[in-house]
Each structure stands twice: as structure tokens, then as C-alpha cells.
Amino acid sequence: MSTLAPSAPHDLTQVRPLRSRLMPYALLAPAVLVTLFIVFFPMVQAVVTSFYDLVLWKPNASRFVGFGNYIKLLHDPVFWTSLGHTAIWIGLTVPLQMGLGLVAALLLNREFPWRGLARALVIIPWALPSVVIALMWRWIYDPTTGVLNDILLYLSIIHSTVPWLADPHLALYAVIATLTWQGFPFFAVMILAGLQGIPQSQYEAASIDGASTWRQFVHITLPGIAPVLATAGLLRIIWVANSMDVIFVMTGGGPGYATHTLPLYAFIKARQNLDFGYGTAIAVTFTILLGAIVAVYIVRTMREVER
Amino acid sequence: MSILKKLGISCAFMAGLAVSAANAAETVRFWYHFDNPENPMSDLVAKFEAKNPDIKIEAENVPWNSYYDNLYTSLVGGNAPDAGMVKLFAQPRLAEMGALEPIGDRINAWPGKADLLDNLLELNKGPDGQQYYLPIQYVVLYLYYRADLFKAAGLNPPVTCEDFRTAAQKLTKAPDTYGFGLRGGKGGWDQWGTFVFSQGAELKPGGLTNPEAVAANQWVIDLFQKDKVIPPSAPNDGFQEIVAAFKAGKTAMTIHHIGSSNDLVKALGDKVSAVPAPKCGGKQWTSYGDESLAIFSSSQVKDAAWKWISFLAEGENNVAFNKATGQMTVTKSGSEHWTLHERRFVDATVQSLPFAHVLPQSTATAEFVNTAWQTSMQQALTGQITSQQMMQQLESLFAQ
Numbered sequence: 193m194s195t196l197a198p199s200a201p202h203d204l205t206q207v208r209p210l211r212s213r214l215m216p217y218a219l220l221a222p223a224v225l226v227t228l229f230i231v232f233f234p235m236v237q238a239v240v241t242s243f244y245d246l247v248l249w250k251p252n253a254s255r256f257v258g259f260g261n262y263i264k265l266l267h268d269p270v271f272w273t274s275l276g277h278t279a280i281w282i283g284l285t286v287p288l289q290m291g292l293g294l295v296a297a298l299l300l301n302r303e304f305p306w307r308g309l310a311r312a313l314v315i316i317p318w319a320l321p322s323v324v325i326a327l328m329w330r331w332i333y334d335p336t337t338g339v340l341n342d343i344l345l346y347l348s349i350i351h352s353t354v355p356w357l358a359d360p361h362l363a364l365y366a367v368i369a370t371l372t373w374q375g376f377p378f379f380a381v382m383i384l385a386g387l388q389g390i391p392q393s394q395y396e397a398a399s400i401d402g403a404s405t406w407r408q409f410v411h412i413t414l415p416g417i418a419p420v421l422a423t424a425g426l427l428r429i430i431w432v433a434n435s436m437d438v439i440f441v442m443t444g445g446g447p448g449y450a451t452h453t454l455p456l457y458a459f460i461k462a463r464q465n466l467d468f469g470y471g472t473a474i475a476v477t478f479t480i481l482l483g484a485i486v487a488v489y490i491v492r493t494m495r496e497v498e499r
Numbered sequence: 500m501s502i503l504k505k506l507g508i509s510c511a512f513m514a515g516l517a518v519s520a521a522n523a524a525e526t527v528r529f530w531y532h533f534d535n536p537e538n539p540m541s542d543l544v545a546k547f548e549a550k551n552p553d554i555k556i557e558a559e560n561v562p563w564n565s566y567y568d569n570l571y572t573s574l575v576g577g578n579a580p581d582a583g584m585v586k587l588f589a590q591p592r593l594a595e596m597g598a599l600e601p602i603g604d605r606i607n608a609w610p611g612k613a614d615l616l617d618n619l620l621e622l623n624k625g626p627d628g629q630q631y632y633l634p635i636q637y638v639v640l641y642l643y644y645r646a647d648l649f650k651a652a653g654l655n656p657p658v659t660c661e662d663f664r665t666a667a668q669k670l671t672k673a674p675d676t677y678g679f680g681l682r683g684g685k686g687g688w689d690q691w692g693t694f695v696f697s698q699g700a701e702l703k704p705g706g707l708t709n710p711e712a713v714a715a716n717q718w719v720i721d722l723f724q725k726d727k728v729i730p731p732s733a734p735n736d737g738f739q740e741i742v743a744a745f746k747a748g749k750t751a752m753t754i755h756h757i758g759s760s761n762d763l764v765k766a767l768g769d770k771v772s773a774v775p776a777p778k779c780g781g782k783q784w785t786s787y788g789d790e791s792l793a794i795f796s797s798s799q800v801k802d803a804a805w806k807w808i809s810f811l812a813e814g815e816n817n818v819a820f821n822k823a824t825g826q827m828t829v830t831k832s833g834s835e836h837w838t839l840h841e842r843r844f845v846d847a848t849v850q851s852l853p854f855a856h857v858l859p860q861s862t863a864t865a866e867f868v869n870t871a872w873q874t875s876m877q878q879a880l881t882g883q884i885t886s887q888q889m890m891q892q893l894e895s896l897f898a899q
Contacts, residue, residue: 249592335732336749353674355731360881447734448878
């Protein structure tokens with residue numbers, strides 16, 4: 193809409209009949225209505241719910257508590273633990289996925305036999321449902337029957353089996369490794385597309401000027417794919433932050449609170465303990481925090497990219 | 500045009516048929532949870548529908564791990580089934596939600612009542628003294644052990660907790676075999692109860708933090724941390740993992756009920772046997788695993804739902820039902836010629852009945868069973884909190 197109005201000459205807008213002026217709004221209306229109904233309405237309802245003491249199996253004891261749930265949240269040690277885990281979760285998973293995706297994309301951009309097949313196969317982890325991936329890795333990590341311990345024992349790297357998911361110091365990182373594996377193809381494919389958009393002539397010019405491969409990478413490849421990295425990174429931060437299905441299937445948040453992230457904590461509180469007031473308070477708090485991070489990210493990276 | 504007209508008329512006719520068919524047959528939506536992949540529910544449904552042509556049964560197998568999450572939310576969301584499988588620990592919550600339909604009068608008028616095993620209805624009574632639950636099956640937890648490994652080590656099946664610990668230590672050859680398969684994940688509270696509830700712990704204020712209870716809990720934690728007779732994966736292990744480890748010979752003992760016996764015999768044959776849970780500090784405690792059927796108060800077809808659930812609790816139907824779940828029938832006629840399990844497991848079950856208990860019927864019990872026990876047990880097993888702290892966390896649930 194904003195592109196329509198200014199581009200139209202001034203005198204034309206005045207003679208245009210009402211019907212055609214309303215046209216863009218009419219076309220937008222269905223999408224706006226659906227979004228209002230399925231996104232904003234539940235969001236507003238979540239905010240309202242978070243001001244209530246609402247436990248599902250005590251329907252008669254529900255009452256308005258104002259910011260009570262939020263005050264309780266600030267004094268809840270599990271909230272702070274989960275917040276710390278969420279920071280590690282996003283801070284490790286997204287860069288690891290991006291790094292692995294970049295390496296994979298650079299490899300796939302080279303000429304080698306069966307390249308088409310390799311490009312198709314690399315997408316598999318991304319295409320599998322999260323629950324399948326979580327179960328698969330649960331079995332890989334299993335201390336009694338899992339293949340990972342088997343290999344490490346065989347190579348004499350470890351001397352007794354490691355309970356990857358049952359050790360509170362390892363469990364979160366084990367799940368992060370799984371999610372990195374699942375998510376890197378997304379980056380690989382996006383970056384590959386970006387790589388193919390860089391004109392070959394730039395590399396030719398650089399090599400005539402005597403630039404090494406590394407300098408070509410830093411000064412041509414990276415700037416060439418920067419917009420892709422920024423956008424894909426933003427999307428992944430949001431997705432990874434919100435994703436809890438893999439953690440839920442692999443550890444259920446345990447052992448203890450060792451793999452609790454905020455979305456998982458909200459889910460467990462609301463769905464398993466049926467404490468919807470407190471659960472939505474966690475969810476709303478997390479939305480605000482994530483929104484703030486995303487806003488800062490957009491402002492900073494977009495400025496970098498446009499420079 | 501005439502073709503269109505004809506089409507329209509026939510469509511309207513079909514729609515009318517569909518509506519009248521729906522009116523004639525009442526549909527009962529029924530929720531159950533079977534672990535067993537060989538599920539004979541469709542046979543039972545077919546048999547029932549042949550007898551009651553005006554009732555249609557929509558039976559849905561809901562996965563156990565999220566059974567109650569789904570049930571509570573569907574009740575609140577107004578999309579609850581008409582009837583379903585329910586356990587005692589959920590009864591206080593369901594009653595508080597007003598979700599249960601009293602069925603005492605229906606049971607009294609029902610010819611199958613006399614065939615129910617003694618005392619079951621008494622055990623299943625609601626918190627307000629009303630009858631909401633119709634028993635459908637039961638199990639009692641006991642100790643599975645590898646008879647061959649015990650014999651090779653010159654050991655007898657444990658009678659006391661001291662025997663149990665000694666045997667577990669002797670049978671542990673890490674990392675290949677461990678003495679005991681502890682279920683540290685969801686649903687493991689009933690194994691834990693054998694060692695802790697037997698020594699005076701109770702789910703009430705002051706019942707968990709007394710020195711005896713804390714020491715008993717410490718004893719369990721020590722089995723894992725100090726004696727190392729429990730596989731290192733225990734904090735996350737659920738039912739699948741403990742059974743798989745026992746079948747694979749990774750563990751020499753575990754605690755579960757008769758429901759897994761056929762599966763274990765298939766894998767291990769005569770090498771698996773069972774005895775009642777060991778006596779700790781002179782007292783025995785084991786979990787009475789109940790399962791009942793209930794009608795939900797929101798149902799529009801309560802009469803049809805009652806016909807269906809009472810059908811499942813009758814003699815041979817109940818035996819067929821238990822064939823699927825691998826549990827024990829609640830009928831006297833069915834118990835007489837019980838051939839679904841090997842004798843030694845039935846004996847261990849019957850011998851365990853005198854000291855089998857259910858958890859107290861309070862609303863906090865559901866949270867203890869669903870999430871709280873496993874979270875704090877996992878923290879204690881992995882050394883993040885002490886036994887005392889774990890018991891304090893759990894007791895805080897029962898503070899009111």
C-alpha cells in the first residue's frame with residue numbers, strides 16, 4: 193500500500209473512484225482478519241490469562257491476581273535456570289548451525305561428481321520430523337544400547353559408557369548437538385543460493401590482482417552472502433528459541449531441570465501441571481525478551497548489511 | 500439441467516439418510532491406553548456393536564505419556580470423551596473438576612456386580628464416598644529377577660532390602676550388567692515406594708522429611724551414586740528403557756508388574772522369575788496398580804456409555820481386555836481359569852496383595868505422580884540436591 197500511494201500522481205488520486213481506492217484494503221482484509229483471529233486474539237488472551245491464578249483442575253478457584261504471576265516468576269529459581277539454558281541454547285545452536293551450514297555450502301558449491309545427489313541428501317536432517325530426529329538421537333546416545341558409546345569405547349576415547357542424556361552437565365549440550373545436526377541444512381541451502389548469486393567475474397578479477405583464496409573468501413564471498421546470513425540467522429534465532437519438541441522428546445526437560453528452556457518450562461507448567469496462569473506468564477515474559485533481542489538484532493545486522 | 504437437478508435431489512437424499520443414521524445410532528467416544536501393539540479392542544467393539552446395533556463405539560488409543568494431559572484439557576475444552584480408562588490418583592482432581600458421573604446406582608442394578616472381586620469397589624470409592632469408578636483390571640508390583648544369574652552367583656532371591664543390596668552388588672559387572680534397573684524417569688515413583696514408603700514415608704505434612712524417610716531415600720540414591728548397581732542412564736529411564744535393559748540382560752533385577760511378564764518370558768524364557776518386593780526395615784510396601792472405567796459428566800449418551808463400560812467389566816470380555824493389557828482380571832469367573840500368565844508371576848502378584856497400597860487420594864498426588872517425583876528424583880540422583888532437599892520439595896506439594 194505504501195508503495196501505491198506515493199507513486200500515484202496527486203491529481204490522479206483525487207479523481208479515482210472510491211471503489212478502486214478501497215480495493216487494496218478489501219484485498220488485504222481477509223489476510224488481516226485471519227491473522228487477527230488466529231494470532232492476535234490468542235496473544236491478547238494469553239496476556240489476560242497471565243493476570244489470573246488459573247489452574248485448570250480448580251475451575252472454581254480462578255481469580256484475578258494482577259502481576260502476581262510475574263512477581264512469583266522473578267522469585268522462581270527454575271525460571272532463572274531456564275533463562276540461562278535458553279541463552280546457551282540459542283547462543284550455541286544458531287552459530288554452530290550457521291558455521292556447519294557455511295562449510296557444507298562451500299563444499300557443495302565446488303565441482304565434484306554426484307554433486308546433485310549430495311545437494312539433495314544434505315537436506316534430509318531438515319526434512320525429517322523433529323520427533324523422529326529426537327527418538328533417533330535418543331537411541332544413539334543411549335548408554336546401554338547406543339551406537340555413540342559403542343564407537344567411543346571401541347576407539348578407546350572413553351573407558352566406561354557415558355550417560356549423555358542422564359548427566360545434568362552433558363544433557364543440554366547433547367540436545368544442542370542434535371539440533372545443530374537437524375538445522376544446519378537450512379543454512380547450507382540458503383547460503384548455497386547466496387553463493388551462486390556472486391558473479392564469477394569478481395573472483396577472476398581478485399585472482400588477477402593476486403588475492404589469496406582466504407582473502408577472496410573474506411572480501412568477496414562473505415560480503416556476497418551477508419544478507420542471506422542475516423536473514424537466515426534471524427529466522428533461526430526465532431525458530432530455535434521457540435523449539436522445544438526435540439528437548440521434550442529427548443529428555444522431557446530432565447534430568448531435574450538440566451534441559452529446561454523457557455518455552456519448555458511454560459509448556460510443562462501449562463500442559464502437564466495445568467497451571468495456565470503461571471504458564472502463560474512465562475510465555476509472555478519470554479515473548480517480550482525474545483522480541484527485544486530480535487529488535488536489537490534487526491537494527492544492528494541490517495545496518496551492517498546495508499553498509 | 501435435469502442432470503443437475505437429479506444430482507441435487509440425490510445429494511439431499513443421501514444427506515437425509517446420513518442424518519437419520521446418526522440419529523438412530525448413538526456414538527460413544529471411549530479413550531483407553533494400551534502399550535501392547537497387538538490390540539484386540541476392535542474385536543471387543545465389534546462384539547459389542549453386534550449385540551447393541553443402535554450404539555456405535557469410537558475407541559481411541561491415547562498414548563500413556565500424555566493420557567492425562569489430553570484428558571484434562573479435553574474436559575476443560577468441552578471435547579471430552581464419553582467414557583475412558585482412569586486411575587485412582589486422578590480421581591480427586593476429576594471429582595474437583597466435576598467431571599465424573601456417579602455410577603453407584605447403575606453398579607447396584609448391574610448383574611455383573613456379584614462377579615467383581617471382593618473389596619475392589621470399596622478401594623475405588625471417590626473422595627466424597629460416591630462411586631465413580633468401575634474397576635477393569637489390576638496389577639501389583641513385584642520384583643523381577645534373573646533366576647539363572649542368581650543361581651550362578653549362588654544367591655537366593657532377596658527377602659530383605661539388605662539381601663537386595665548385596666545381591667545387586669554381586670551381580671553388577673559394569674558396564675555389561677547392573678544389579679537393578681531403576682526407573683528414574685516418568686512413572687518410577689512406585690519402584691521408589693518399595694524402598695521409601697516401606698520405611699515410614701507418607702505423602703502428608705511431615706511424612707517425607709522425617710529422618711527415617713530421608714535416610715531411606717538416601718539409601719536409594721546411594722545404590723546409584725555409591726554402590727553403582729544401577730545403570731548410569733537411570734535418571735532418564737522410563738518403562739521402555741527398564742524393560743529393554745532387563746530383556747537384553749543389562750540388568751539382573753527390576754520392579755514392575757505382571758503386565759510385562761509375557762514379553763519378558765518371550766525374551767528370557769525360564770531365566771526370568773519373580774518374588775514379592777523386598778522387606779525394608781521390617782515392613783513391605785508395594786504399589787497396587789489400579790485401572791477403572793468412568794463416565795464423564797459432560798456425556799450426552801450416558802446410558803449407552805454405561806452399557807459399553809459394564810460390558811468390558813463382565814467375565815469373558817474382561818478377560819479379553821486383559822489379554823491386551825497383560826494385567827489381571829477383576830472378575831471372579833475370569834480369575835478361576837486364568838491362563839494368560841505363567842503361574843510364578845500370578846503367585847508373586849497374589850503374595851504381594853496383602854501389603855499393596857494406593858497413594859492417598861488428594862489433589863496433590865496427581866502432581867507428585869505426573870511431574871514432581873521424577874524431577875526431584877533426577878536432581879537427587881545426579882547430585883544436584885540432597886536427599887533432604889528432595890524430600891522437602893516433595894513434601895511442599897502436600898503442605899495444604
